[in-house]
Amino acid sequence: MPLAPLPDRQRLMPDPNAPSGFRFVVEQALSSGGFAITYLARDAQFNDRCVIKELAIDQLMVRSGIAMVPLPGCADEMGVWIQKVQNEALTLHKLRNAGVVQVRATWREHGTAYFAMDYVEGIEFPAAPMPGVSWATWEPVAAKFLVALSAIHQAGLIHGDIKPQNILIRRDGNPVIIDFGTARSEGDAKKTRLTTLAMTPGYCPPELAVRDRAREMGPWSDLYSWALTVMGLVIRHRGIDGSPLEASARVALEQHGVKHAGIGAETESALLEAGMSEGWVQALMACVAIKPGDRPRSAKDVTAMIDKWEPRAGDARMMPSPKIPDAPAAVAAREPLEPARRARVPAAFRASQSLDEDFEPPLPPSDNLELAVGIVKMLFVIFVLCFVLIYIFS
Numbered sequence: 001m002p003l004a005p006l007p008d009r010q011r012l013m014p015d016p017n018a019p020s021g022f023r024f025v026v027e028q029a030l031s032s033g034g035f036a037i038t039y040l041a042r043d044a045q046f047n048d049r050c051v052i053k054e055l056a057i058d059q060l061m062v063r064s065g066i067a068m069v070p071l072p073g074c075a076d077e078m079g080v081w082i083q084k085v086q087n088e089a090l091t092l093h094k095l096r097n098a099g100v101v102q103v104r105a106t107w108r109e110h111g112t113a114y115f116a117m118d119y120v121e122g123i124e125f126p127a128a129p130m131p132g133v134s135w136a137t138w139e140p141v142a143a144k145f146l147v148a149l150s151a152i153h154q155a156g157l158i159h160g161d162i163k164p165q166n167i168l169i170r171r172d173g174n175p176v177i178i179d180f181g182t183a184r185s186e187g188d189a190k191k192t193r194l195t196t197l198a199m200t201p202g203y204c205p206p207e208l209a210v211r212d213r214a215r216e217m218g219p220w221s222d223l224y225s226w227a228l229t230v231m232g233l234v235i236r237h238r239g240i241d242g243s244p245l246e247a248s249a250r251v252a253l254e255q256h257g258v259k260h261a262g263i264g265a266e267t268e269s270a271l272l273e274a275g276m277s278e279g280w281v282q283a284l285m286a287c288v289a290i291k292p293g294d295r296p297r298s299a300k301d302v303t304a305m306i307d308k309w310e311p312r313a314g315d316a317r318m319m320p321s322p323k324i325p326d327a328p329a330a331v332a333a334r335e336p337l338e339p340a341r342r343a344r345v346p347a348a349f350r351a352s353q354s355l356d357e358d359f360e361p362p363l364p365p366s367d368n369l370e371l372a373v374g375i376v377k378m379l380f381v382i383f384v385l386c387f388v389l390i391y392i393f394s
């Protein structure tokens with residue numbers, strides 16, 4: 001079938017087998033960060049909703065209509081990132097872990113790289129305690145989150161931006177890690193230049209936030225962020241707006257002789273009071289050590305620390321799924337993009353459709369024409385029938 005013309009340009013990934021000539025139809029931009037733009041889309045191949053990420057690094061490229069073009073002197077680096085995105089999509093695809101979002105396609109188009117992944121229906125990981133929801137509910141979620149992180153590390157990747165906004169919890173209580181835009185292979189982590197992309201104040205480990213010592217990064221860097229994310233389920237952090245204390249503030253406090261730099265004995269007793277076992281508290285506290293060398297080396301070591309006190313964490317996958325409290329779905333609860341962020345989204349992808357609208361795959365133009373002719377024929381037959389009936393009975 002010839003490629004359909006593009007009446008609207010909300011389509012991505014040319015695919016002659018798809019009814020519209022393209023596999024994906026963009027519905028709405030979900031977010032626009034310094035590294036990528038995230039879209040909610042429809043997948044004509046699987047006939048369901050999916051999420052697409054478009055590589056868009058401000059320091060390297062600029063939007064020109066629907067395309068991305070490299071800034072002067074940045075073409076090579078942009079090429080490297082396009083390749084990286086595709087490699088990582090491939091690694092994630094191979095990972096096939098229930099706790100990691102499933103990638104379904106990666107391709108190059110409009111001068112940049114895209115990848116499409118499953119749409120995860122659920123809530124965002126809470127960044128602060130939810131009234132009435134205790135640690136007993138969250139414990140299996142936190143343990144399964146650790147299992148997923150372990151699978152990522154075993155595949156040789158470091159996520160690099162673990163935080164509540166990058167973890168979704170499915171309605172069945174299973175956490176799913178998303179947003180691998182800043183993920184890198186362990187070897188790569190030691191030499192990646194654009195490491196500042198990964199920074200999310202509070203959750204970012206000191207080796208990245210303060211000393212920018214990318215070469216000290218390892219699984220323990222994700223574990224730092226994981227521990228702070230998990231603590232936030234039951235305690236309100238002491239940083240701005242209840243987020244964790246920024247790593248730079250912690251390092252400064254430590255240099256001024258404050259032991260454990262803002263996350264110490266007080267945090268420990270608050271966690272115990274919230275109902276966490278000794279094992280969990282010890283493991284989480286070890287993960288938030290300022291020096292990378294003082295933290296557990298791997299997710300397995302963390303599990304062992306928890307198990308030492310309470311032999312349950314190792315069976316995270318067997319843990320019953322908790323009843324997740326009612327909260328608006330992550331996507332439905334999103335605020336519209338602010339004007340500055342929206343400006344990065346090409347006009348062609350700005351249209352928004354209702355989230356609840358049932359998806360009808362777009363028909364190719366020839367099918368539309370056939371449908372219209374069919375309707376006219378049917379109306380004509382009805383009209384003639386009515387005429388005959390009126391004639392007979394009058």
Ligand SMILES: Nc1ncnc2c1ncn2[C@@H]1O[C@H](COP(=O)(O)OP(=O)(O)O)[C@@H](O)[C@H]1O
Binds near residue numbers: 030118166
């Ligand atoms: N696969 C997905 N399923 C459902 N929602 C998603 C998915 N990927 C992203 N989102 C939503 O879009 C938001 C932004 O996506 P993310 O990949 O984290 O991009 P950013 O780089 O802008 O942080 C997420 O916080 C989440 O609410």
Ligand SMILES: [Mg+2]
Binds near residue numbers: 165166179
């Ligand atoms: Mg994110």
